[in-house]
Amino acid sequence: MIEFGILEGVIALLGVVIGIIFGALPGMTATMAIAIFLPLTYAYDLTTSVYLLLGLYVGGISGGLVPAILMNIPGTPSSVTTGFDGHPMAMKGEGVRALRIGITASLFGGILSLVVLALFTPVLARLAIKFSAVEKFLIILFAMTVIAALSKGKMTKGIFTGFLGVFISLMGVFPDNQTLRLVPSMFSMELRDGFQLLPVLIGLFAFSQLFQEAEKGMKQTMMHTDILKGDQSKKFSFKDFKGQFINMLRSGSIGTFMGILPGIGGSAASLLAYSQCKTFSKDPEKLGTGAVEGLVASESANNGLTGGALVPLLSLGIPGDSTTAVLIGAFILQGIQVGPLFITQNPVIWNTILFALLIANIFMFIVMFYPIKYIAKIINIPKNKLYPGIVLLCVVGAFSTRSGNMVDVFTLVIFGLVGYIFSKLDLPVTTFLIGFILGRDLEKYFIDSLKGSGGHLSVFFSRPIGLAVWVLILASLAYAFYDNRKHHKETRV
């Protein structure tokens, strides 16, 4: 019992393609694509809307890997970790290979989460509401341990900038009591909601790169010219996935589970998957220098989100991430309530959603896998022609973050400078960004936990799931310290 036809197929394909474009452009996200197309779905029936919107969703989440790998500018917040290993590969002339590995891992993550969605939705939804503020706080803390794992040899600096990122993220109004903090009073209106994630992200990556390249005089292309000429670089083959199955399964599951938990952002998924990949890796030193492992972990995790985030949406009526929050609107517009009775009352729509998700994932793979070698040529454009275009795109992306706010465009420039100065002072930018991404949630769930317990800190040790997460946190930290030590010794010898 599935509603599908040629029209639906075309619409899904269209959704995927447009989604990929939005995902690939820095500053534009899947959420934005869905929000833009939402009013259009008025004109369609529910089935057509489902194909379009899920196509946009899958495409939007997947597209982010393209600029992350080619230009080290994450297209979406959840592809930050993709660039860690993807970009070094591209610099070595393996752009197409990296992209194809990423796309294949994305497909795997997407399908894995779809299976989970199809088979375990009611069970997982019941599990998800067992996670209260305490568990969510600990999971965010767990995701923050990636900071320690990332800053090899520079642990103190990494942690310092990480918390600096948290501090900056707290600027603006505290939602509970609507009180402004950490904002100079002359900007009280402009920065009421603090700095927005997308402009900060693009500023730190794209604009700081822009300044650094301008300093060097914008001479060459991204790749070293000698690599450009010789073409002995490795080609993609499915053999690249040899030994990656466990990694993909672990990362995809982490991604799916982060999607299932309402109120934990999508970027936490790929961050956690990446740090766990490092913990379990046979040679962790290679991560961050162009290891297939890291790329696979990041991409299978962020596509694992798609199915995961639909679990609480369809079975509890509670969105799993910001994109699915917009999807609720599409259902409401069609007069259908998603919630505890949705699956039993609408079996046809439910099956259609599963099928649409499957189709969207397959289309995503086909649309991206083959033509990607032409897109990868971007990297061959001389920097002096490439960067003005990037500036234009970033400005458009930043401006549309909140439907037209110049503050967000200035944010871009400010954090471009911050990133530039950080690189001069040898401070890591990524850990700052991770702190910024997770900061607000960290505070929110910390305060919520305390509100629930009357302020007793013992609440963080009072729940069984919480204790299990503590063990994971400590193990992660211990490993990171050990790794840091080892790195220190190696560099000294």
Added chain:
Amino acid sequence: MSDLFRIKIVYSQSHTIGPKIIFGILIIFSIILLIQAIMKAKKENRPLLSLKHKHFFIENYDRVKLLGTGILLILYIMTMNLLGFIPAGILFISLFNVLYKGSREIKSILISIGIATIETMLIWFIFGYMFGVTLP
């Protein structure tokens, strides 16, 4: 005793708890960083702050392009507010292209303007026109 492990939440002050804790952590880590720097300096037997061999900018850095980038960016954003997306885009993206190209030939300037016009119009058409994204 148990009050030691208690943070009392007063509603109207709840916005200050998070920043205070994070600020505390930042101070602790800056002290650790400082101590590490001092220890390292001692070990290598050099003064803590030596700016002699340190340069903020790389050697032979491109002053024109670096400063130009900053100035153009700020002017671009301000102009966009006044002129609107398309005119400001064409004007400044051309200027960026000319700046980075570094050539003053008429032909290369014209090419720059051409690229800028096509890029701006393309983005305006796809996003501003087709998808209805709010542009400046």
Added chain:
Amino acid sequence: MKKVLVLFMVVLLAATSLAGCKKEETTTFDGKNVRVVIGSTSTTGDSYMIADMAMRYLSKALNANTKVDAVGAGPAFETLAKADPDGNTIMMFHDMTYLGISFGAFDEQYGLENMVIGPRIGLNPGGCFAASADAPYDDMKEMADYLAANPDEIVRAAVEAGGVSHIGFISYYEWVVEAYGQDVADRIVVVVGGSTAEKSQMLWDGNTDIIFADYSSLLQYTEEGVEDQLKMKFVALLDKIDGTDIPTFADLGVTLNGAPFAFSKEFIIYLPKETPQAFVDELDQAALEISKDQAFIDDMAKQKYKVAYLPSADTKTHIMAKRDSLDALIKAAPSLDVLTVQ
């Protein structure tokens, strides 16, 4: 060849800069691109839904190109304060417009006095309190009775600070103080919550006993067949909703300044200060027209929203009177510092 290229460029440049400058000053919405900012960032909440539906019809009546931008409360006020009074920017928002200032979250400069108040388009009467289905009371009067009978019990209520739910709670609280005494009222504790999704989770997780939300968003959890852990029941409505028999605050006996309490969110169009009257008249005319359109009424009714046109002049006196009467309530009620203490 080169010359042709140059010519082409020049023409293109000229054309585009002209396109950017063609803003003529006319006092009509006819043919204009109108940006409608709303005070919420969500595209699923009532603010967006009502604005989107209204603009769908209103844009036809005005022959204008409208675009609803969900920018959030602060940016929306700021946009309206800075916008030129040329009909290119308007705001559509509910009672938060003045409540935000009454509760002290926003600066006085964004007050009603500094904008032009247009017509009222619609109402959302859906504010309600809900509890877990197995709670030992069925409405908020029984809840107060229950607290009076069990001196050791407390009830926690999840409400948002500074909004409609805050108003709803303090009016109930004041009523309990009067009818049952301070002792009972002291055992009703506020837990400050966020979105409806968050509050629902708090209820399911046992971190609160009643939550404030929109009727239509919780309706599905009250239906037959929902498993016990998720099941809810409505315990009070702020205002009468057609087709339901859930007691309203007025039914319970809650009063505001002596009159039975009733609160619906009113969705009003606001324009920048010093907007010419011609724009307002045009809006009034168009709003009246769409308020008679059965298709619009049906669309709104699907979400339990009501079409309720009120001409701008009447809207102005009405909303200012509403603000002043609520100001008195807000001043009299204890602050959340007191209400949140457990």
